[in-house]
Amino acid sequence: MITVITFSILFAGVLIIDQILYRLNKHILELRMNDIMLRIDEAHDILKDAGLANVQAYRDSARKELISKFIGYKFGKTGFIYIINEKGQALTGGNTSIIPYDNLKKISTEKSGFTEFKSLTNGKSKFSFFDTSKFQWKIFLIMDKKELYEQRNLYILAVSLIGILVLISGLGVSYLLAARFSRQTIEILNCVKNVAKNDLSSKINIQPITDEYGELQLGINSMIDELREREIEREKALEEFGKHQKFESLGILAGGIAHDFNNLLTAIRGNVQLAQMYKHDSEELKHCLSDTEHATVRAMDLTRQLLTFAKGGTPVKTTASIPELLQSTVTFILRGSKSKCEFAFAEKLRPVDIDTTQISQVIDNLVINANQSMPNGGIINIRAENAYINETSTLPLEKGEYIKITITDHGTGILKQNIPKIFDPFFTTKHSGTGLGLATSYAILKRHGGHISVESEVGIGSTFYVYLPASINAVKVKALLDSMSYAGGGRILVMDDQESIRALLGKMLALMNYEAEFANDGQKAVDIFAEAKKSGKPFDAVIMDLTVPGAMGGKEAVKVLREIDPDVIAFVTSGYSNDPVMAQYKEYGFKGRLDKPFKIQDLKNLLKSFLNNKTNES
Ligand SMILES: Nc1ncnc2c1ncn2[C@@H]1O[C@H](COP(=O)(O)OP(=O)(O)OP(=O)(O)O)[C@@H](O)[C@H]1O
Ligand SMILES: [Mg+2]
Known part of the structure; x- marks a missing residue:
């Protein structure tokens, strides 16, 4: 842009200077011509004063003298005087043949002025000034155009050179300035970027x-x-x-x-x-x-x-599929509650390497909390999707592939000031809460290389986000089930005062295709058992906790059950393996015992032997 403007100014400048010089040259030429005319006039006046103006002999000699004066009269290198008498004869230098006819015509009709013509002899451009003298001669001052313009061209050249110099230096200066400014701008920009990244050292x-x-x-x-x-x-x-x-x-x-x-x-x-x-x-x-x-x-x-x-609790990891784990865990927890779960699983979900018992515990804790936050029941939305965590993430997770589980309730929400405390052990706002649910969940996820976070608004609800590293292995759940090679099938009644045990047994039984019902004390178990028998859908077996604080335990309940059905297949379960009832369970009316803590294989073997026996007997 600057270059274009500079060149335009330079070009306009050259045109103006050209015009000025042209006029200047013309003026100088005019002055010189006037000088010649003055001399002719002087000679004429002298002759006139002497009364000799009309005497032909004097006239001729005066003319000759004038002509002799003008012969060799030189202007610059190429300029000369050219005089033609009234008869059209050239009196000084050259001859009229160098002037083209059109120019001659102009000279003969006009009194004085400029004309430009191309020499008929050598084709060079000539420039002439003419005037008609009192002697009735035509007087020309002829000069080569080239010489006339030489000076002007010199000026133009000088001005152009100066212009180019100015332009180059202008460009140089602007380049240096621009380089300096852009260097400074880049330096300032880099510094501001560092500050934005919280680097306050620059x-x-x-x-x-x-x-x-x-x-x-x-x-x-x-x-x-x-x-x-x-x-x-x-x-x-x-x-x-x-x-x-x-x-x-x-x-x-x-x-x-x-x-x-x-x-x-x-x-x-x-x-x-x-x-x-x-x-x-x-x-x-x-x-x-x-x-x-x-x-x-x-x-x-x-x-x-x-x-x-x-x-x-170092996790004992196996490769598992999150949707299956979520469905089996959640469905059991919400049984009998007013809340319902809605699942949404993204396609091509990656599996995870987890300790299924521990992660089930996390899901249990979150879903129980969500359910408790909606005393009148409601929808709990559970989503699972693949998520990629990159370096820019603010989550305390390593870069990589994760499974993101989102659990949303529409319950009471959490007070803003409580949000930073909910993962603290023993922090609870519930009358009978231990405040260990979220703290344990947090610890479990940390040990799995995952993370848990929360967003909540009072009166609107809470959303918990659980991140678990995705596995590169394929799920082997089916293989595990196959290895059990036991299809199960039938109805089992479970009695235990502890919800977690009921949940665990429920999940294990479901895995073996058993339909389970639950009671939290002996009396309830007896009622459910009697009702089922009456309605023609009796239970194939009953698993009962030995003692229930403040209520009927398994020891008493089995007596009543045997009254209702002497062939009842009842198993006793307890952590007190030294208890006499556990030691001599048969004497108390039980068919078998299940020591806590038990594994799924223990339960499978117990049921397999007794329920198969029953089938064989009948
Ligand atoms: N979904 C939720 N909605 C509202 N508040 C919640 C939710 N989840 C957790 N909280 C708050 O966080 C606290 C701590 O939860 P945490 O599960 O650790 O313990 P708790 O539920 O109180 O006790 P416990 O789990 O032993 O029954 C709760 O008391 C409750 O105030
Ligand atoms: Mg809880």
Whole structure:
């Protein structure tokens, strides 16, 4: 753009100068011609004054003298005087034959003026000025156009050279300026980009600080200083806040453990005291000792849960499919509740390498929380999709392929100030909550190389996001089932006061194609059993917990069941393997025993032997 403008100005300048020089030359030529005319006039006047103007002889001699004066009269290199008398004869130099006819015609009709013509002899351009003298001669000043324009051309050349020099230096200066400005702009841009990436160590260093760039540099540098100071302050504040939060979490943790252990210790101490008072071998003493043991086992349970949360429970991983795990876990948990689950699984979901028991525990905790947040029931949306985590992600996860599980409820939501605390152990807002659900889930996911996060709004609901690393292996669930080579089939009644055990047995039975029903104490089990028999859909077997605190346990319930159906296939299950009922289960009316903790193979073998036997017998 600058170049175009410069060239235009230069071109216009040359045209103007050309015109000025042309007119100047013309003027000089005119002056010289006037000078010649003046001399002729002078000669004429002298003759006239002497009264000799009409005397032919004098006239002729005066003419001759004039002509002699003009012969050899030179203008520059090529200019000369050319005179033609009234008869058309050339009186000085050359001859009229060099002037083309048209130009001659112009000379003869006009008094004075310029004409340009091409020499008829050598074809060169000539330039002439003419006038008619008082002697009736035609007087020409003829000059080569080339010479006339020579000076002008010299000027043009000089001006052009100056112009080109100005242009080149202009371009050079603008290039240097542009280079300097763009270098400064790039430096400023890089610095601003670093600041945007939170790198407050970079600064701009433009020298000298004279222009707007310098001002900008000073402004940005002082802004970086300010930001750095604020960052230091923020880090200090965060550190303080972190310490405070750790103390608070530790307080909640200690408070939670203290509260739960206190309750258990109260039960143990109270029962021990009572035991000392009861008679040896009395029924009350047995009860006290059994309650004491029960409380001790619960204390052990609590320690186990704490350990799962704190460090233990290294996942025993197998390759699993998330939709299958979600469906079997969730369907069981929500049985009998007012809430319903809606699933949405993305196509081509990758499998995951997980400890299925632990991940089921996570899903259990999340779905139970979601259900509890909707006391009147509602929809729980569960989605699973493949997700790629790259370096730009803010999640504390390694770059790579993941499975993202999203669990959304439309319940009470979580107060903003509680959100940072919900993963803390023992943080609970529920009357009978332990506050270990989310803390355990968090710990389990961390051990799986995954993550859990939450978004929630009070009155609208909560969404939990679970990330699990995708597996490169294919799912081997089918192979596991095949290895069990037991199709099962039939109806089983499960009685246990602990929801988690009911859930576990339910899932295991479902896997073996058994239809299960559940009761949380002995009385309920008896009712369901009797009702089923009456309606013609009796149970093939019953699995019952040995003791249920404050309600009828398996030991009592089996007696009633045998009254209803003497052939009832009842199994006793308990963690108290030393209990006399467990040791001599047959004497108490049970067909078999299932020691807690049990594996799916234990359950399979138990059912397989008894239910097959039953089929064979009938
Ligand atoms: N889906 C949810 N909606 C509303 N609040 C929730 C939800 N999930 C968790 N919370 C809040 O987080 C707290 C901690 O949850 P967490 O599962 O760890 O313990 P809990 O549910 O209180 O006790 P527990 O799991 O032993 O029954 C809950 O008490 C509740 O305040
Ligand atoms: Mg919970």
